[in-house]
Amino acid sequence: MDRLTLHEDPRSGNCYKIRLTAALLGLPLERRQYDILRGDTRTKEFLQNVNADGRIPVLQIDDRFLPESNAACWYLAEGSTLVPTDRFERADMLRWMFFEQYNHEPNVATLRFWLLFVGEANLSSFQRDQIMVKRAGGEAALGMMNDHLSKRNWFVGERASLADIALYPYTHVCEAGGFRLRDYPAVCAWLNRVSGLKGYVPMN
Amino acid sequence: MDRLTLHEDPRSGNCYKIRLTAALLGLPLERRQYDILRGDTRTKEFLQNVNADGRIPVLQIDDRFLPESNAACWYLAEGSTLVPTDRFERADMLRWMFFEQYNHEPNVATLRFWLLFVGEANLSSFQRDQIMVKRAGGEAALGMMNDHLSKRNWFVGERASLADIALYPYTHVCEAGGFRLRDYPAVCAWLNRVSGLKGYVPMN
Known part of the structure; x- marks a missing residue:
């Protein structure tokens, strides 16, 4: 490399x-x-x-x-154990990575950025008007993850893949954006599996 | 298959x-x-x-x-001529596909959907308040595409890839969302290259 x-x-x-x-x-x-x-x-x-x-x-x-x-x-x-060898599973991993950028990040990450770093008092009225919609969008994304993980340990296949890596960062700090992790028990169990991976490093 | x-x-x-x-x-x-x-x-x-x-x-x-x-x-x-064989180019193709879902589609496609299918008169005030921001976001995405294509024929490498396929659909009908294709001459030339590909089928 x-x-x-x-x-x-x-x-x-x-x-x-x-x-x-x-x-x-x-x-x-x-x-x-x-x-x-x-x-x-x-x-x-x-x-x-x-x-x-x-x-x-x-x-x-x-x-x-x-x-x-x-x-x-x-x-x-690419070519490592973090990318499935099965063709369908590889595409399904990308499916969750696109889900992350389209349904999860614009809601879950944006609310954390606004509330934790910008500060609610400093938001524009345009931003403030979007909070409820982003809250609902983020809850829908977390709910979909929870449903999926209630029947399996990892997003795709039988081991951790980039789908898990992509969804972990903003999920594990979502409470800073006002989401409640305790509402998503299967997500909480999965977060612990990710942080238990060999070689794991924390965010900060 | x-x-x-x-x-x-x-x-x-x-x-x-x-x-x-x-x-x-x-x-x-x-x-x-x-x-x-x-x-x-x-x-x-x-x-x-x-x-x-x-x-x-x-x-x-x-x-x-x-x-x-x-x-x-x-x-x-995967494995076809639409996916580059070079490792960097393959990742760079995905880069443009994530750009499409994050920066392009939520602006360019959403405005087309609202204005062409929902109808401006039927938009909620929440949607109406977002038009200007989505217009600016879509113009920024189209401008970035235009800059990139002013120096090359295809988004990645020397031939069409999934990056071009992902960005073509909503770009070629963007005027239905109020964007002006004539402002982006390098994009227009590229649209013609895509529609000239062997096997091309139109949207409708």
């Missing part, structure tokens, strides 16, 4: 996904930290050299740059 | 992605059609047998069901 550098804000669950994947696989990962609240990813240097989109995480592989957390996890894990 | 059935609403760009992938690969695909506006995907039968989430598309592979359009495209195309 080439030299790997993670451009990250350590408070971001999307960044943590990549760090967790690398840790579980025993891959060395250099870390370059930015403060997104201070605008570190909007500087001319960042936009020109790292990501024109101004977003993190970005996984740097030698001199090539890969945005999108789940794509970076895929790059690191 | 097993027997493939696409559970779809033909007006959905997410469904069309899967149909286009199958067509480009010459894979036979049975189609089962639903009217999402009439609630066809919220019936007890659909929720029990096809997708508990009540969403389409779902790709049925014999008796297994795969939601999420981009995961279904991956299932069909």
